[in-house]
Amino acid sequence: MDETKTINKINELLEEHNVWRKKECLNLIASENVTSPEADRLSVSDLSHRYAEGKPFHRHYQGLGFVDEIEALTQDLMKNLFRAKKVDLRVLSGTLANAAVFKGITNRGDNIISSSIPNGGHVSHTQHGICDVVGLTDYAFPFDYDEMNIDVDKTIKLIEEKNPKILLFGASLFLFPHPVEELADTAKSHDAYVMYDAAHVLGLIAGGRFQDPLKEGADVMSSSTHKTFFGPQGGIIFGGDSLGDEEWKNIENAIFPYFVCNHHLHRLPVLAQAAYELSQYGSDYADQTIKNAKTLAEELHTFGFDCLAEHKGFTQSHQVVLNVEKNGGGKTVAELLEKNNIILNKNFLPGEKITKENMNNPAGIRIGVQEMTRCKMKADEMKHIAELIKKAVVDKKDVKAEVVEFRKNYTEVGFC
Template sequence: MDLEEVNSLVKAEEQWRKCECINLIASENVTSPAVDAAYASDFSHRYAEGEPFKRYYNGTRYIDELEQKTTELAKQVLRARDVDLRPISGTVANIAAFAFLVKPGSLVLSNATAAGGHISHNSRGAVGLVGGKPVAFPVAEDYFHLDVDKTIALIEEKSKSENQAERISTLVFGCSLFLFPQPIREIAPAAKASGCRIAFDAAHVLGLVAAGLFQDPLREGAELMTSSTHKTFFGPQGGLIASELSDEEWGKCKSRVFPGVTSNHHLHRIPALAVALLEFQKFGAEYARQVVANAKAFAQALSEAGFKVCGEEFGFTESHQVAIDV
């Protein structure tokens, strides 16, 4: 390979994916020219371990100010008490959050992969990595909604065990295939009465949640909300954790981010994320409403064309995703 071939492949990708494709991968979005411009900066060359103004490196005066202000901006947009922007992906955010919430050896109630759950929620991913033993949420007959009564019964049954390994320590809501909101509000009282912690993985729906659509996890009972920053939220690729924890517990959770699972946290993401957050404040709600409207219209058109689109009895979708039975 030589430089000409590298440049040729980059140009081919730009032409193919930006100009010739209908991109239907729900995990992807594109950023604005303003975000792109902020992303390509000197920060991509620099290190800044730790928290703003408490770094383990010198030369961080500008990233300290920028990261602190971007964090405050994220707290406003997400309506969260605290936010940590340092996880470099949604899965890294999950590892840190689960390392704080999950008691090693305990059960973790999450969405099965076959029911749309993310791989980081199962034994091969972040849940297993921190010592949790995943148990699948009971699902309704349509397979896209949780069975609230059966879930509460399962939590209460497991809470009676004297063996800590048979008790549920943590509930993880959120999916990769995520058509409809999940019943955090209905399940949270029973979960908390049984001593369970609650997290919500908002990776796919962060932009909808921030816009006041879909659901409001931190007000419905979730203590932590993890996410990537590049799906329905149109920022650069990266991750975050939003929190409603006390200051003491939040400090412990942040220690799982650094030094737990990050060192340098790819600083060039931060100014790009700041621009995306400012854009979201300006037109994010309108954008999110149109995303859902587009998904519903797409599902309806596919159904009328003869495809077996899932969830028709529920309006097909309340997110950016459409599921087809093939």
């Protein structure tokens, strides 16, 4: 190996990637976003070189006095933004946030009720992921396919039958608010904790939109910090008013030493900056994001795409979901669009059975508008994106050059 050629090649690839994704692509992955220039500036500091174990002002390492203050102030910003009394910033992803909560408030052999993967659930909510690691048995929420949401009446019966330790709301395919308030009392009357995975909608919640899980009865809220919440890659856990001090302490003790030692300190100033930006611009950002998603869905529907939940206005979040089975399936469509610089992902659809045949090519695609919204796109731009998708998928036209030219006008980050 020629090490010099290798590192030069890596530098070339990085620059090519930066230009391609930041200046030439329509980024419609529902789990991504971009940070502001100020957040980018804060991400490069001596904190990248430092190590910490434990909570602020109670570390196992020296030399962290300034870090302690930064972390404590960031905690305050997040508590204020989400009206929460407890917060822990140390988890490094949404999955690890879920793992720490599971470990902290359940025992092996307990049951959990969450959304199945086709109905929107994240793999960490199931026995295909973290549930298996911590010894939980998962049962799927009954789903109302007309309403595209959890079936409340059937869930009450399932709670009575299975006596879960956790009722876990939130999803990766997430069009409408979940019935937290409608089910919280029943869950708690059966000694179950109400948990909400806000990873996809945390930025909308910060803007006062979608729903307010902690106010609606959630005991604990887990999340990542880089989807609709436009912060650094990482995780977070909030404790609600109803969560006892002992349970919160158990969650904190599960974070370290079970799942995190050093918690990547360079994230903290970036997280603080994102929280500040959302405190100032969050309501406008959330409103525009939801409006853009609705506009995109309506226009795609007009072009003949099978867009889920038409009778409910398609969506109340950042997401739009299409059944593209007639167009060749999710993988086929996603790969075709990638060749045209339109980036999104394949997805199972609610009610779809997972088989060997469709494992790699499910019926759906999931679209998220939050990143392009942050790049100052509005309704007219959503209509143009729908037209570009139609040209590529239905008309089989090459629209790559048109996409590149269109994206040139939207490279600045807004809401900051």
